[in-house]
């Protein structure tokens with residue numbers, strides 16, 4: 602890494618480390634720059650998982666209008682990506698806006714999962730209720746399934762006789 606630091610103070614003595622590289626040391630107290638960086642590094646990029654978690658979480662909350670289906674999918678996905686982002690934070694492999702993004706993903710992910718489960722439960726409840734009331738209104742009229750045509754074409758095609766090997770086939 603040859604990137605130099607911008608306006609960034611030493612974590613030990615607050616001496617400005619501008620112009621130094623990551624593998625250097627503080628000219629004032631000698632503390633390694635890497636150590637000062639820690640989690641608040643301006644060079645460490647925001648974890649992609651945290652961004653994904655935030656987007657998925659917001660989608661899961663906003664998507665409750667579509668029968669809650671996006672919520673059911675994106676909510677748990679936001680929680681999984683939040684966990685991955687958190688792991689990167691613990692391992693200090695992520696910085697930038699990872700923390701607020703991941704937190705947003707966590708909160709919206711939980712809300713989205715709850716909304717998705719609630720909407721799904723409501724839909725199931727409505728359909729079960731609808732089925733039961735229809736069953737009560739017309740008990741003797743269940744739709745008879747149409748007789749299925751026997752699938753004779755598919756196996757016959759596979760057993761088509763092949764021309765005898767060796768003998769040349771003439772038209």
Ligand SMILES: [Zn+2]
Nearest residue numbers: 611614627630
């Ligand atoms: Zn220092």
